[in-house]
Amino acid sequence: MAIRILVTGGTFDKEYDELAGVLFFKDTHVPEMLRLGRCLVPVEVSTVTMVDSLQMTDADRERILARCREAPEDRVVVTHGTDTMVETARVLAAARTGKTIVLTGAMVPYAFGSSDGLFNLGSALSFAQVLPAGVYVAMNGRCLPAERARKNRERGVFEEAD
Amino acid sequence: MAIRILVTGGTFDKEYDELAGVLFFKDTHVPEMLRLGRCLVPVEVSTVTMVDSLQMTDADRERILARCREAPEDRVVVTHGTDTMVETARVLAAARTGKTIVLTGAMVPYAFGSSDGLFNLGSALSFAQVLPAGVYVAMNGRCLPAERARKNRERGVFEEAD
Amino acid sequence: MAIRILVTGGTFDKEYDELAGVLFFKDTHVPEMLRLGRCLVPVEVSTVTMVDSLQMTDADRERILARCREAPEDRVVVTHGTDTMVETARVLAAARTGKTIVLTGAMVPYAFGSSDGLFNLGSALSFAQVLPAGVYVAMNGRCLPAERARKNRERGVFEEAD
Amino acid sequence: MAIRILVTGGTFDKEYDELAGVLFFKDTHVPEMLRLGRCLVPVEVSTVTMVDSLQMTDADRERILARCREAPEDRVVVTHGTDTMVETARVLAAARTGKTIVLTGAMVPYAFGSSDGLFNLGSALSFAQVLPAGVYVAMNGRCLPAERARKNRERGVFEEAD
Numbered sequence: 001m002a003i004r005i006l007v008t009g010g011t012f013d014k015e016y017d018e019l020a021g022v023l024f025f026k027d028t029h030v031p032e033m034l035r036l037g038r039c040l041v042p043v044e045v046s047t048v049t050m051v052d053s054l055q056m057t058d059a060d061r062e063r064i065l066a067r068c069r070e071a072p073e074d075r076v077v078v079t080h081g082t083d084t085m086v087e088t089a090r091v092l093a094a095a096r097t098g099k100t101i102v103l104t105g106a107m108v109p110y111a112f113g114s115s116d117g118l119f120n121l122g123s124a125l126s127f128a129q130v131l132p133a134g135v136y137v138a139m140n141g142r143c144l145p146a147e148r149a150r151k152n153r154e155r156g157v158f159e160e161a162d
Numbered sequence: 163m164a165i166r167i168l169v170t171g172g173t174f175d176k177e178y179d180e181l182a183g184v185l186f187f188k189d190t191h192v193p194e195m196l197r198l199g200r201c202l203v204p205v206e207v208s209t210v211t212m213v214d215s216l217q218m219t220d221a222d223r224e225r226i227l228a229r230c231r232e233a234p235e236d237r238v239v240v241t242h243g244t245d246t247m248v249e250t251a252r253v254l255a256a257a258r259t260g261k262t263i264v265l266t267g268a269m270v271p272y273a274f275g276s277s278d279g280l281f282n283l284g285s286a287l288s289f290a291q292v293l294p295a296g297v298y299v300a301m302n303g304r305c306l307p308a309e310r311a312r313k314n315r316e317r318g319v320f321e322e323a324d
Numbered sequence: 325m326a327i328r329i330l331v332t333g334g335t336f337d338k339e340y341d342e343l344a345g346v347l348f349f350k351d352t353h354v355p356e357m358l359r360l361g362r363c364l365v366p367v368e369v370s371t372v373t374m375v376d377s378l379q380m381t382d383a384d385r386e387r388i389l390a391r392c393r394e395a396p397e398d399r400v401v402v403t404h405g406t407d408t409m410v411e412t413a414r415v416l417a418a419a420r421t422g423k424t425i426v427l428t429g430a431m432v433p434y435a436f437g438s439s440d441g442l443f444n445l446g447s448a449l450s451f452a453q454v455l456p457a458g459v460y461v462a463m464n465g466r467c468l469p470a471e472r473a474r475k476n477r478e479r480g481v482f483e484e485a486d
Numbered sequence: 487m488a489i490r491i492l493v494t495g496g497t498f499d500k501e502y503d504e505l506a507g508v509l510f511f512k513d514t515h516v517p518e519m520l521r522l523g524r525c526l527v528p529v530e531v532s533t534v535t536m537v538d539s540l541q542m543t544d545a546d547r548e549r550i551l552a553r554c555r556e557a558p559e560d561r562v563v564v565t566h567g568t569d570t571m572v573e574t575a576r577v578l579a580a581a582r583t584g585k586t587i588v589l590t591g592a593m594v595p596y597a598f599g600s601s602d603g604l605f606n607l608g609s610a611l612s613f614a615q616v617l618p619a620g621v622y623v624a625m626n627g628r629c630l631p632a633e634r635a636r637k638n639r640e641r642g643v644f645e646e647a648d
Contacts, residue, residue: 011345037302041304121281125285140200361602362593440523444608447609454613455616467616
């Protein structure tokens, strides 16, 4: 069972720019993370965009949706910034693609020693293999259906909406 | 949905002894890994034993089985050395506990920078939440039922038996 | 021979704020780095300030100078942002304290896996033990007297002024 | 001022063998460590041997000495296992090469997250640039002349002989 990974940027892939002293996007770390996890599940990685999710536009979301639909795989993992992960999840859910789509990301950039990225990627790839068609947000070991996911901005965690 | 994590040692938890220059077992890294993964799923961690799985005895396996049965949780993750993970999985499967039990481990100790441990732990905790009752081996993104799992010692990977 | 370490912030000590998604200063990593380096040289660590060196004022520099003078030790390492490290070095050099003062920092925050911080700290503590009284900038294995150090902003490295 | 780095193995360069579950030697990590330290000092790295220093023979020591003499550089850093670092240092010291030779190593393999290797390499390269001709052991921030260095095996640290 093959999985498509669509990369869109987010905290996950933020890098440190040595000259300017700021965080920025270069290449995705997903292939390196799959190597580290010695991933044995067949995956195809494509980069849709590389943005902070606060900058993500409706057009970006339409492109992610189109790429989910076009992918030959029925199971898709989308790496995404956490700030608007729920908004994108809802756009994908409303489109009823008939696929299993799992959005994931990280609270801390993978390039930081203290990142939750590798844990989340292992988790998202696992949920993507066994959950029925639908759109989910998988962060920090928990998986919520798009309709019921909410980011608690004060605590910085995802939780189930009432 | 709470998960019990039973720690039994294995590559996962090998440490470097600075004085003797060899690998050994001290405390488990599982709590630190859960913190790094910012795990939001309620888990209880108990150490059953701390051994290289080549040293694991039938008595050890009976103890692991007893702890799976006694645990108030219906979903259990067992961290285990890879060499005899399949043997332990078969003992647990034969006992038909009615619980979802997922064994996981690492090809490289967590204390090494290049470990697959965090990826595998995120993966195992995810499979444990959604798979039906049964015993599984979850390594490197893949999850195999105990009956069909086999370690390929030349390649160092788990694969499905014919 | 004891060494005083004066912490002033800089890239060295930048942390990632999980909630805001930006870099900020919390506590210094210097004690943790000394533990990692298993440092056997007696050192005393004091924090003077925690700022990006672009924000460093003349008053801050006077405070660093005062702390160099007041320290009971004759050998001092100052951790500092790289952008204005040379300016601070010149203020300290002009004051002719009669002490050996070595400024160091990092191109990438210590909290990033790819930081040069630990290498630079080991280097600065070594130069501080053997160089005669004077003020030096020690970065990436090289040590330059304050008067001849210059930051090449395009290449992001310190080099000797002509 | 160029520095020759002679690699001889030791804890520094121990790797984890995923298939056998033991520590072994593959390639040296020194070039990767120099990249991480963004080292600006011109260095040439040559591998003399890759052994645990308990296995080091008199013939190995003669080869290291020959390579120190042949090197066009006057300043040499030797990476070495800690168990017999002092013995090798004494052989090099007795030969009176007229060069500055600094031996260094690590208490924990570089491939482990918790290694002191990068700190020690930054330190050794710094001492090598400024100390007069002679043979030294540089570990954990401290530098001792070959004649007065001793490894305290209980505590795992280098100290000055009485």
